[in-house]
Amino acid sequence: MADPQARSPPPPQGDQPGQTIGAAVSDPASGADAPAQRAGRRYRQQLARTLRLSGNLAITLSLVGPAASVFAIGSVALGQQGSGAFLAFLIAALISGCLAVGWAELGALYPTAGGLYGIVARVLGRRAGFLALALQLALFVIAPSAFALAAGQYLAAVWPAVSPRAAALVLLAAAAALAVVGIRFNAAVTAAFLTLELAAILVVSLLGFAHADWSAAGTLLDPVVYAADGSAAPVSLRTLLAGVVLGLGAYAGYGGAVVFSEETRGPRRGIARAVLGALGIAVVAELLAITAALLGAPSQTQLTTAPAPMSYLVRSLGGDRLVTVITLVLVATIFNILLAGLLDFARILYSSGRDRAWPAPLSRALGRIHPRTRTPVVATVTIGVAALALTAVSDYAAAVTFASLTVVATFALIALSALVSRVLQPGLERPYRMPLWPLTPVVALVGVAVTVLLQTGRDLLIVAGILAAGALYDAVYLRRRRDTHWILLDPPVGEPDVGD
Numbered sequence: 001m002a003d004p005q006a007r008s009p010p011p012p013q014g015d016q017p018g019q020t021i022g023a024a025v026s027d028p029a030s031g032a033d034a035p036a037q038r039a040g041r042r043y044r045q046q047l048a049r050t051l052r053l054s055g056n057l058a059i060t061l062s063l064v065g066p067a068a069s070v071f072a073i074g075s076v077a078l079g080q081q082g083s084g085a086f087l088a089f090l091i092a093a094l095i096s097g098c099l100a101v102g103w104a105e106l107g108a109l110y111p112t113a114g115g116l117y118g119i120v121a122r123v124l125g126r127r128a129g130f131l132a133l134a135l136q137l138a139l140f141v142i143a144p145s146a147f148a149l150a151a152g153q154y155l156a157a158v159w160p161a162v163s164p165r166a167a168a169l170v171l172l173a174a175a176a177a178l179a180v181v182g183i184r185f186n187a188a189v190t191a192a193f194l195t196l197e198l199a200a201i202l203v204v205s206l207l208g209f210a211h212a213d214w215s216a217a218g219t220l221l222d223p224v225v226y227a228a229d230g231s232a233a234p235v236s237l238r239t240l241l242a243g244v245v246l247g248l249g250a251y252a253g254y255g256g257a258v259v260f261s262e263e264t265r266g267p268r269r270g271i272a273r274a275v276l277g278a279l280g281i282a283v284v285a286e287l288l289a290i291t292a293a294l295l296g297a298p299s300q301t302q303l304t305t306a307p308a309p310m311s312y313l314v315r316s317l318g319g320d321r322l323v324t325v326i327t328l329v330l331v332a333t334i335f336n337i338l339l340a341g342l343l344d345f346a347r348i349l350y351s352s353g354r355d356r357a358w359p360a361p362l363s364r365a366l367g368r369i370h371p372r373t374r375t376p377v378v379a380t381v382t383i384g385v386a387a388l389a390l391t392a393v394s395d396y397a398a399a400v401t402f403a404s405l406t407v408v409a410t411f412a413l414i415a416l417s418a419l420v421s422r423v424l425q426p427g428l429e430r431p432y433r434m435p436l437w438p439l440t441p442v443v444a445l446v447g448v449a450v451t452v453l454l455q456t457g458r459d460l461l462i463v464a465g466i467l468a469a470g471a472l473y474d475a476v477y478l479r480r481r482r483d484t485h486w487i488l489l490d491p492p493v494g495e496p497d498v499g500d
Contacts, residue, residue: 041489041490042489042493043112043262043489043490043491043492045493046354046492047262047347047375048183048375049262049263050183050184051184051187051260051263051264051265052264052266053265053266053273053274055184055188055191056257056260056264056271057257057274057278058190059187059190059260059340059343060256060274060275060278060340061278061282062190062194062336062339063254063340063341064253064278064279064282065253065333065334065336066201066282066285066286067198067200067201067330067333068150068337069250069251069286070204070250070286071308071311071326071330072150073246073247073250074286074293074310075310077089077243077246077247077250078290078293078304078309079304079306080225080242080243081235081239081243082223082225082235082300082304083216083219083223083224083225083294083300083304084223084224084235084240085223085243085294086223086287086291086294087221087240087243088240088242088243088246088247089243089246089247089250089286089290090247091244091247092243092244092245092246092247092248092250092251093247093287095244095248095443095447096247096252096254097283097440098415098440098441098447099411099415099418099444100255100275100276101418101434101440102415102417102418102419103255103258103418104273104275104432104434105272105418105421105432105433106119106414106417106421107119107257107258107261107272108271108272108430108432109430109431110122110258111491112491113260113262113350113351113354114133114348114351114488115136115255115256115258115259115344115347115348115351116258116348116410116413116414117130117136117348117352118258118351118488119414120132120417121488122488123417123420123424124413124417126478126482128413129488130474130478131413131470131474133348134466134467134469134473135406135409135410135466135470136345137349138406138466139406139407140348140349140386141383141390143341143345144341144342144387145390147338147341148169148338148387148391149164149165149391150334151330151335152168154327154331155331158324158328165391171331171334171335172338172384172387173384173388174335175335175338175339175342176342176380176381176383176384176388179342179346179375179380180370180377180381181373183263183374186343190336190339193332193339194336196332197333201286201288201289204292204326205288205291206292207313207317208289208291208292208313208317211296211298213296216300219300220291222234226301228305230301238454244450245408245454248411248447248451249407250286251282251283252407253278254275254278254279254282255414256340257274257275257278258271258275259347260343260344262492268431269431271432272431272432293309293313296313298316311323342380342383342384343380345383346379346380347376349376349379349382349383350378350379352366353365353366353367354367355486355488356484356486365378366378405455405459405460405463406463406466408451408455409463411444411448412445412448412449415445415448416441416445419441419442422437474486
């Protein structure tokens with residue numbers, strides 16, 4: 001396999017006329033812990049640059065999965081926070097917006113398939129970048145397995161004869177098979193599923209608003225939580241903040257736009273648009289559905305104390321047949337999340353091989369691109385097989401135990417990078433500049449800090465263990481090989497590619 005790290009002179013920075021998303025940027029840091037970039041060297045364009053901005057947005061929004069977030073995470077919030085679910089999701093939207101503008105600025109500045117770790121390594125240094133990669137790796141197997149098992153449970157609810165685990169394995173295998181196909185085809189597939197998903201949210205929202213009791217609107221801003229006997233009590237601050245944690249998880253995934261940047265045509269600022277567009281659509285869709293549920297349910301008490309609040313809403317207003325239809329749409333939505341997640345995770349794993357994060361044979365294999373589809377087939381199959389293995393022996397609860405805190409830790413890294421990038425790298429021209437800096441990253445960091453305080457000690461220990469393992473690998477293996485391993489170059493430069 002040819003060396004993917006080709007030499008060429010550095011092009012000008014910024015969005016010059018004709019400059020594509022893959023435009024290179026100069027080495028932003030120096031010192032002992034500087035990113036291991038090589039001045040004037042950049043990645044060769046290997047992935048097919050065939051995505052339009054709309055395709056990137058479709059895959060990224062599919063990663064968020066607004067419908068699944070509403071029916072899964074939103075139902076939990078309604079049960080725990082009562083009518084405070086609206087306010088919790090609204091605050092989470094504010095924090096997510098502050099995070100997203102940081103993602104948008106840094107993603108447009110460093111548009112690489114490494115996503116989070118590629119940004120962190122180039123802003124905070126190579127060691128911090130590898131810790132970010134360790135957190136991403138921890139989610140690679142857990143997240144697809146968790147979503148597949150959730151889809152299996154939904155299918156079993158409609159057809160009790162179906163084995164949830166068997167259904168999960170079939171869905172996961174199908175998603176993995178699709179993920180090795182060309183990225184443009186997968187963008188079309190995710191767009192089709194996404195249209196179905198957004199239509200379902202619209203139907204549920206219209207159903208709720210058509211039966212809205214506007215006298216209950218006061219509980220949205222003066223929230224109450226209900227007991228099984230119908231008694232109501234004001235929502236405490238701690239309970240509300242716990243709902244904010246759920247909201248942050250419900251909106252997560254918009255940073256995936258950066259991972260697909262090497263396959264997206266157009267100016268680099270388009271990546272910022274994809275990040276912000278994905279979050280904006282998710283926020284509107286999810287807040288609309290939560291509000292419709294609280295105002296349109298026959299009883300807020302019954303809604304928030306039901307085992308599945310959103311299913312109660314649909315059944316009470318639309319009947320059992322609509323519940324079945326929406327459940328099947330949710331299965332399709334979760335399959336779409338699986339597909340988008342495998343596409344996302346495979347490119348990050350591919351990027352880690354290209355950056356030589358592992359022993360040479362493994363790095364070469366993971367960094368291999370299929371000559372026809374120009375997709376990271378080895379990395380995709382690796383993720384799929386690992387997820388299938390975990391799904392075969394795990395259960396849903398075990399699969400999601402530490403996922404929330406791991407995601408929060410990645411939020412902290414991107415917020416910190418957004419805060420310090422302009423200080424450490426003042427000379428870089430930025431295709432997109434976040435508004436209200438440094439207020440936005442500070443708000444994001446405060447929000448993340450509060451969510452960490454609400455996590456359990458067990459989850460904190462698990463994430464600490466992941467970070468410790470990453471630090472140990474870096475100290476024992478990578479640091480001794482800094483001239484040949486963990487080499488982060490400039491983003492690739494290439495003309496728009498119309499082949500797939």
